[in-house]
Amino acid sequence: MSPLMKLSAITLDCAEPRVLAAFYQEVTGLEPHPRSDDDFASLRSGDGDGPIIGFQRVDGHRPPTWPEPAVPQQLHLCFDVADLDAAEARLLALGAGKPEWQPDEGRWRVLTDPAGHPFCIVVG
Template sequence: MPAQRKLSATTLDRPDPPALAAFYQRATGLEPYPECDADFAGLNDGDGLLPGFQRVDDYRALHGPDRIVPRQFHLDFDFDFDFDVDDLDEAETRLLELRAGRPPYQPRPNRRRVLLDPAGHPLCPVAKG
């Protein structure tokens, strides 16, 4: 029988991991991972997946659609705020208030919004349904 595998963590590079963890904690409501320091911070999602943030001193963020730094991956979230996530305008406003950025290119604005976290990683609030 093949070994059972389960994704246990995703880790984003950042020059200041605690700051990016704080952004995602406010954006998602997830609890902070207890073993955090200046080099690594994370969040507990309750299902065993650890969103983590690690220090990379020479980190370079993605810059716009010209992709000076190539995108390696992006994150999609069904965000659960204190309001109805079906309202993408409100989800986008909330993330922008938390210092997310908004690139000009929006491929499917009625279904998802492409935003950038404070470190420049793409993240997308997605409409339910």
């Protein structure tokens, strides 16, 4: 049985699409889509296979306040890494944030992108 649907994109709301796309480009190695602009930017794999990650401008965007529920996280991305400490250090140097509360820091880390979206790094 073939799948009914194939995931083609994941899009995050933010205030500055190009800035957030540049962050994720640096950490994933994905390539910018040639039609990115100030209102929408996206990244894709070089071979075009797999979903794109999109970033769309939303006026008055309020970043998630994870783990506080005032502004829910809305969604989060998870990335496999070879070494948690090394990946965390690189991501923090690139502009990621690290919330004080970590649910299981020995197994995974919760970080936030420059727009405040939580994402996880997990030994994969």
